[in-house]
Amino acid sequence: ETGVTQSPTHLIKTRGQQVTLRCSSQSGHNTVSWYQQALGQGPQFIFQYYREEENGRGNFPPRFSGLQFPNYSSELNVNALELDDSALYLCASSLRQGIQETQYFGPGTRLLVL
């Protein structure tokens, strides 16, 4: 186990709705990254948070937003859901210390948009 947890494990929403996904990082990890993994594809980077501030963003629209909290938890929020948002959403935590640190992944949240 990686020590990273995510909730919920599965979620079904309808088009146009909003969703919040949650991630609990390893204790002490100051960086969290979120990825979207469509069926049969590798994960695609959404954004990264470092010490509670956004620190990089992939090619995703502004309706994808996030938060990171002091207690090592974080959220991914998606507004105005579209059918193509159906995917596995992964969070990964790491400890930035000026050198490369391995990213540890959670088990993911499977989102289905109908």
Add this chain to the structure above:
Amino acid sequence: AQTVTQSQPEMSVQEAETVTLSCTYDTSENNYYLFWYKQPPSRQMILVIRQEAYKQQNATENRFSVNFQKAAKSFSLKISDSQLGDTAMYFCAFTDHSGNTPLVFGKGTRLSVIA
């Protein structure tokens, strides 16, 4: 932009045999990191092995080893003595020298270990 290519969508291997998964990448960086991640049906992405580009020695972790060819931008994973528990999706991934930038993943190789 960096890209990672895994040209084998699916592979199978007999239990106890050896299998090699291929990965190539494209980057203009000189220092970077490469990874192999395993994603079993349970979905949790688990780090298998990592390689620092500045190290010439190939990384090994028990039954897992890599063949890192920097000039050819190739990073293959060899699994020896394959076990049923090795059945999973395997992803090759890249990140730059700072190590704190996002991982760039390939599309994955589905490995089936057959009894």
